[in-house]
Amino acid sequence: MSNLSGFVKRVRDVMRNDAGINGDAQRIEQITWMLFLKVYDAKEEDWEFDDEQFESIIPPKLRWRNWAHVENQHDGLTGDQLLNFVNNELFPTLRKLEINSDTPIRQSIVRTTFEDANNYMKDGVLLRQIINIIDELDFGSYEETHAFGEIYETILKELQSAGSAGEFYTPRAVTEFMAKMIKPQIGETMADFACGTGGFLSSWIKELEAIKDAKGSISNEDSEKLYNSIYAIEKKQFPYMLCVTNMLLHGIDNPKVFHDNSLTKKLLDYTKKDAFDVILMNPPYGGSEKEDIKQNFPADLKSSETADLFIAVILYRLKKNGRAAVIIPDGFLFGNDNAKVNLKKKLLTEYNLHTVVRLPQSVFSPYTSITTNILFFNNEEPTGKTWFYRVDIPDGIKYFSKTKPMKLSDFDDCVAWWNDRKEIADEEGNSKAKCFTSQELIEGGYNLDLCGYPHEEEEILSIKETIINYKKHSEAAEEKINSTLAKITEILGIEL
Template identity: 50%
Template sequence: MTLTNFVKNVQDIMRMDSGVDGDAQRISQLTWMLFLKIFDTKEQEEWAFEDDYDLKGPFVPEKYQWGNWAGVRKADRMSSDELIEFVEELFKELKNLSVDEHTDRRKILVRDVFEDSNNYMKSGVLLWQVIDKINEIDFGDYKERHAFNDIYETILKDLQSAGNAGEYYTPRAVTDFVIDRLNPQIGEKVADFACGTGGFLISALEHMKASKENLTTEESETIKNSLHGIEKKPMPHLLCCTNMILHDIDFPDILHQNSLATNVRDYPEEKKYDVIAMNPPFGGTEEEGIKMNFPAEYRTSETADLFMTLILHRIKKGGRVGIVLPDGFLFGNDNAKIVIKKKLLNEFNLHTIVRLPNGVFAPYTDINTNLLFFDYNGTGTEEVWYYEHQLPEGYKKYTKTKPIRMEEFKAEQEWWDKREENEFAWKVSKEEIIERDYNLDFKNRNVEEEDLDHPEVILKKYNEAVKEVEEIQEKIIAELRKLL
């Protein structure tokens, strides 16, 4: 069985189970099982040989280690009914692992992963079939484990058709491009406060690993310890932790909590970061208690605005930020947005906005989005450069079957250091932005194109069209009267 067929075969089995409803649950079911299998491989073949393992381990109690129940010979297996009962017991025990301040982080990770995970499968027969498929993969084989990284991308892309679960996935091309432009260096700390499945963090990991031909052991460890993520929802948190372990990060610093639940005034310098890259959820709302963690002038129900405020409080002086934001942030004029944009332009250098075309985040949203890049320089912005990302020839928009690709950002990469105006690039001064009441929604001024994005413009055009139709109707009626 090829790894490409693995995901399809497993999902086909799960579709026959009455307890699994939809792609999101199938992905969640598969991922906790993969996590336990991968974790067991690492524990048995690597961590068990650490000098202090006898004091810290086992991280998963022996009874519940994958190899001791799922990896046994078929002749020694428990029955299908016993399997379902055992898995229920396994979840109960792993959700309630005893931990304290001295507990190894890997054991804490197991508890956090299973705290909000669920077993959806009701058929022990089908569950054994899934287990058999998973056991065909040798995660102890370095090549096979890293080949599985590509298949993991397939699992993540399936989220795009899994309803609201799609919000957890940012196209790999976008995460790679943002990280490429931010250029994190070995020794710098990188954060994503709504990390989803860990796309930006993995792109940062690969970027730093590729920055030097021969990494020392110390440099490799420094890179692995430089990534910090926070994810509020259980399924993407589980996916992210599994993704990290697949990339040999044994101690993934991925917290399962709401990034907005801590007062932004309380972050000391050591809790700030050199590089922040993220795609915050937008269009959502937060409860009143969450808003109280922000200064009064920044309080809003819009989630993306709260994350922007969080970033402005958690980036180090000299730090760099790349963030995905909708058009609504650019032209929004409510009090909180104005305050955020004033702070952004007065204390940070908002040097680049890449305007993305429709379909980049298809199919779960068609909202127009932008990539904002800024540095914390303390002196503010003088001018903002805009670059209008071009669709490949023959494309009307990006789609699920025709997604954005990293090579399509080559034009931006070649332009980046030259900063010359052309048919796709233009610049705007800070004064122009202030004159427009901090509206950042500047269209390409090098191309004659009517701005039809705003409701008032659409309404004006509609009324003009209605008036023209009425005039034509009146002329036709007049001519008909003459004829009659």
Template identity: 45%
Template sequence: MAPSAKKDTTSRARLSAVIKSARDIMRKDAGLNGDLDRLPLLSWLLFLRAFDALEAEREVTGEESIIKPDYQWRAWADDETFTGEDLLSFINNELIPYLRGLSSDEPGDPRNVLSQVFGGVQNRMLSGYLFRDLVNQIRKIDFNSSDDIHTMAFLYESLLKEMRDAAGDSGEFYTPRPVIRFMVEQTFPKLGESILDPACGTGGFLVEAYTELAPQATGRMLQQQLVYNLRGIEKKPLPYLLCMMNLTLHGISAPNILNANALRKMIADTSPSTQVDIILTNPPFGGEEEDSIAKSFPSGYQTRETAWLFLHAVIRKLKPGGRCAIVLPNGALFGEGIGTKIRKKLLQECNLHTIVRLPQSVFAPYTDIPSNLLFFEKTGPTKEIWFYQIDPPEGRKGYSKTKPMRYEEYAACAEWWGGEERKERRENDHAWRVLISEIAESGYDLNILKPTVEASLPHHPPVDILKEIISTENSITATLISLLEELDSEA
């Protein structure tokens, strides 16, 4: 085993043991019920531990500390005699209120980040002694070590997956990592482009985009530009907290994430300066927005269906020439009324060049709603749409929590894609093309299935094809005879 591999293995084993001990400690506390309570607590403590490492760097360079000395992690966490009710009272009545109250008028100031992160934080632990044991475990993580940070990012992703599983059971679900990776890769992001996820959840799209682009950011200026250009909006406090920690662990020291209602924010920001180059997102669907949000949209596009509202807002948010990859349910692809208007707007203002139809159970077990990946560019009207159907592997009927869809299952689609220019695409058993004239005639219905009859005929033996034709002809003849008999009886 190479020295670096051995070092990574040792670091992972050590930190896995730390996280396991931390979770065992939290399980003993009567105030915490399940991972939906335990992971947020672990997240904001990790956040403070990581932020303290950044504070230490500021002090070395002579910069002013963001957090007052009495409230810095090292001041209270490193004092092992500070425990029990005294520690608990400090955390609940002094530290958290202090962090919530931080603010600055300067955009990008870490004080605003801290106040947003801790705006929704509550400490649910009831035992100050167990809290001290938990803090002592987190102190074993060295956020000045790139090895520890890298390993913690990996372990945190595993914790988030467990969190998503728990959240899914309560009606929420998040985008599987293979879906995220495929969407990011087929959008072909470039260094210097602004990238937004307006429903960022725990930050999966932004982490993947950062992972894709970070190797190109070879200098401090480029690294700062990359971090600034990764933007997210998340409405709910818990996913927002988890997102901030996720991005921090992946090397984004000052995440550009807003805790707000994305629809309200996007529809209010009409200035071209707020538009972005790329949008990568899986917006919530199947729910309804409040009336005030729906009424803030232009006349004729006011609906409470979240998927349609997000699609409309995304079109407006893209710069001219910008591009988007978005997850949408089948229900957003067809239907009359406002949905038709929004799809028409999409096809008239953007080039919807590809719709990838996913297998039905990709998001199982949380929902069986069939979903699609839409890829479009704000470069003018659509002339044709390519559809690509991804089917489960041979012998598999679907997916589950224990047997999810794998990234390798997107390989054939990625190869067919034709690179950034989408050159030399060909129709095959999975891919077909539809002209915009046909779509307009159908009332802008995008729920277009794979043409099965024509595609299947060449693969059938000639005898079977003739039998199918004779059977069809016999059925038509029988229907005509029956109709003739009815007409004769009425004469």
């Protein structure tokens, strides 16, 4: 496990010297395709051990063990030879691997992973150094693989500061909280239709493994159900590649993760076989969809807002009695356009929208300052009431940031309240937790912007009032300074 320490720093230090790497996003993408091949090669060793008939979809010359791995780090392709091999043999071949409907998922993911991947490095000597660092990782060891899973999470976390790439990363505290509250059961299926780097999938598996550990042991059939319970789609290549590697590291040999767009199928074409027991999601928001995408939705749910369309997909793909937890922006809560109103009407009258958890503004900082919320709802008969709960920033910090991210423990008060629900007012008398009937919400025009964060009202003063106000505050400040100076001089015995 010692070779894991400082892994990220070592790779970063080498890459800084390569003229082809421009910024964090390219650095992480560069690391990821190499990590994928290293992890995939370790998996193939396992599959070969279990099945003597196993044949790799990757041609022998292009398997990690045959070009990247070397016993002596002074051996192996390097410089221009290595660049020529990677750019003109490795990538073109993997992008065009032959796959068909009979190709197992664990093999088809190789081509999908490389279809839009890139090698940004221009210095073949530096590229060899990176390959050697990655090759030191021992994925044949269970302990090492598990430990690296933690390091991989830190790599994913860095996406938050990697420009627009941050949109694919949901803070782990949030995904873990949502997975805990949804209470997974072994045998259930879970889906994420815009999975990004796979945060919700990881948190779901973590919860199921906790159940497995608590039982001591489970049958092979249940174990198989656990690791085959996920289904995910990701539209963009880079997060797709990250997610697949993430799932392989989590022991999922056949990750049902697809490089596709969840919005391209007609909503009304979904049937019961397309539904899932649980849906955990942070749909993309703020985006605008083209007319051909909107045509896949009925008139009452048609919207140019990406998040609205995903909510519609979730409603249509959630099994009867299924459970969902979905992150949505504030705009959905108070929005009154046709699609938003109709979606909220469905949630209140056809589904059981039982809880709305309001998150602090800075949870997704620095990627976005948009305030978000979590909708918890079931595909069951409505109870006729919806609880709202506001999660406040903990004492001692003004806002969450990259250096002070949200922690799972910041949800402790919410978890305690969840199991013993009561209405709560804060010190200013504003509602922090409150229950509303569906009738109240409907009569309020489907406005779900309730139990929100108090905002200071802006006071508009005249010029004269502004001058008087300034003079009053400056005089008070000067008096405080003079008083403090007087105390200091008295203590020091200084006469002025």
